[in-house]
Amino acid sequence: MPGMNNKISERREKIAPGELAFDIDGVFADTFRVFVKTAGAYGVSVEYEDITEYNFREVIDIDEETSNDIIRKILDNPLAMGIPPVTGAVEVLTRLSQLGPLLFVTARPERESILKWVEETLRPVDTGIIRLEATCTHQEKLPVLLEYGIRYFVEDRLDTCYLLEKTPITPIVFEQPWNRKPHPFQTVRNWSEIEALIQWQVEEKHGKDLTT
Numbered sequence: 001m002p003g004m005n006n007k008i009s010e011r012r013e014k015i016a017p018g019e020l021a022f023d024i025d026g027v028f029a030d031t032f033r034v035f036v037k038t039a040g041a042y043g044v045s046v047e048y049e050d051i052t053e054y055n056f057r058e059v060i061d062i063d064e065e066t067s068n069d070i071i072r073k074i075l076d077n078p079l080a081m082g083i084p085p086v087t088g089a090v091e092v093l094t095r096l097s098q099l100g101p102l103l104f105v106t107a108r109p110e111r112e113s114i115l116k117w118v119e120e121t122l123r124p125v126d127t128g129i130i131r132l133e134a135t136c137t138h139q140e141k142l143p144v145l146l147e148y149g150i151r152y153f154v155e156d157r158l159d160t161c162y163l164l165e166k167t168p169i170t171p172i173v174f175e176q177p178w179n180r181k182p183h184p185f186q187t188v189r190n191w192s193e194i195e196a197l198i199q200w201q202v203e204e205k206h207g208k209d210l211t212t
Contacts, residue, residue: 014199017096019151021103024114024132026156027086027174028093028104028121031074032056034083038070054157054178075108078117085121088191094124096198101129103148107138107160138163145169154194161185172197 161171
């Protein structure tokens with residue numbers, strides 16, 4: 001990892017479950033892998049590790065019409081596109097759901113299709129405690145996070161992390177090929193490292209009372 005990134009081991013204060021929220025694509029949903037697979041069906045050869053910029057058109061030889069068609073399919077029906085969860089996400093989020101509502105904030109333009117994906121992917125979780133906000137733009141994530149009283153946000157887009165940098169919200173970068181460059185933010189490489197940041201003692205102290 002770049003030398004400027006904060007390491008997991010350096011954090012002493014654990015994150016209270018109610019102060020943590022998550023982006024979806026690239027953090028919970030393994031969306032870009034499906035993009036790569038679908039691009040292959042269009043005759044576009046690209047490897048996942050080749051996506052070294054969030055704006056993938058800067059580094060991938062793909063025409064705008066093809067990329068827009070793939071993106072539209074992914075946005076309109078993520079379930080039909082077979083988008084899988086990132087490894088370990090379901091287990092950690094299911095455990096976290098025992099401590100209170102789960103909040104997801106995405107820049108997707110439409111809420112219902114990705115909400116169906118989240119609810120189907122988190123089948124063990126009561127849908128009543130899933131909160132999902134679709135903001136249409138990355139900039140609009142900030143007021144939503146502030147409204148919910150969030151202090152930590154797991155995000156894969158560095159530009160969004162920089163938007164949050166001088167606010168009460170601490171961004172945590174979920175490592176992906178497009179954010180492996182020097183930055184000042186704490187990085188997690190997988191959901192096990194997210195799990196290590198959470199204050200699970202609350203769960204141990206209150207046990208089943210938290211689900212009532």
